[in-house]
Amino acid sequence: MQQSAPAAAKALIGWTLVHKTSEGAIGGIIVETEAYTSDDPASHSFRGQTLRNTPMFQPAGTIYVYFTYGMHHCANIVAGNSNGEAVLLRALEPTLGIDLMQKNRGQQDIKKLCSGPAKLVQALAITRAMTGTHLNDGKLLLLPPGKEIEVAQSARIGIKQAVDRHWRFFDPVSPFLSRKQ
DNA sequence: ATGACGATGCACT
DNA sequence: GTGCATCGTCATG
Numbered sequence: 749m750q751q752s753a754p755a756a757a758k759a760l761i762g763w764t765l766v767h768k769t770s771e772g773a774i775g776g777i778i779v780e781t782e783a784y785t786s787d788d789p790a791s792h793s794f795r796g797q798t799l800r801n802t803p804m805f806q807p808a809g810t811i812y813v814y815f816t817y818g819m820h821h822c823a824n825i826v827a828g829n830s831n832g833e834a835v836l837l838r839a840l841e842p843t844l845g846i847d848l849m850q851k852n853r854g855q856q857d858i859k860k861l862c863s864g865p866a867k868l869v870q871a872l873a874i875t876r877a878m879t880g881t882h883l884n885d886g887k888l889l890l891l892p893p894g895k896e897i898e899v900a901q902s903a904r905i906g907i908k909q910a911v912d913r914h915w916r917f918f919d920p921v922s923p924f925l926s927r928k929q
Numbered sequence: 930a931t932g933a934c935g936a937t938g939c940a941c942t
Numbered sequence: 943g944t945g946c947a948t949c950g951t952c953a954t955g
Contacts, residue, residue, distance in 0.1 A: 814950095815949080818935090819947070838936085905936075908935095
């Protein structure tokens with residue numbers, strides 16, 4: 749995870765993200781990520797450290813949750829060496845606590861539970877209170893892949909800057925992506 | 930003090 | 943495909 753964000757983003761595909769809640773464990777296999785770095789005009793860290801992006805400048809494995817569009821939250825895992833790099837979690841294949849995810853999302857369709865960065869945050873009940881915490885703290889954890897997974901890449905979604913950096917990584921055969929390829 | 934703008938998702942055409 | 947809800951953050955004046 750101390751590797752730079754693009755390498756970390758690629759390596760995270762296939763790992764399982766788990767949130768241990770009082771209701772039970774909720775989680776899924778990471779099938780889509782994006783990388784952001786501090787020399788990257790599309791990144792929150794591009795203009796240096798601010799109050800909001802402080803977690804991006806903390807050690808790798810720190811969680812960075814931000815609020816956007818006046819209503820959504822998105823979650824990152826910090827990469828690099830406390831230098832403003834992070835991996836945005838964009839989609840999961842639901843595997844643990846699917847009934848809880850359905851409740852959290854008000855959505856029955858498994859394919860729509862975690863097929864977007866704000867959706868997965870809502871499904872796993874990740875909150876802004878977790879920003880700045882670390883994977884070592886134990887509420888959120890990562891489990892290694894059970895098998896090898898092919899990883900494709902493309903331009904990132906929803907940004908207007910640095911569109912030429914193809915830092916979106918995904919499992920091309922997964923039906924749980926935020927969009928078709 | 931203020932205004933422009935999102936690393937989105939959903940309803941609707 | 944298009945329109946829009948909704949508000950925290952930060953650059954600017």
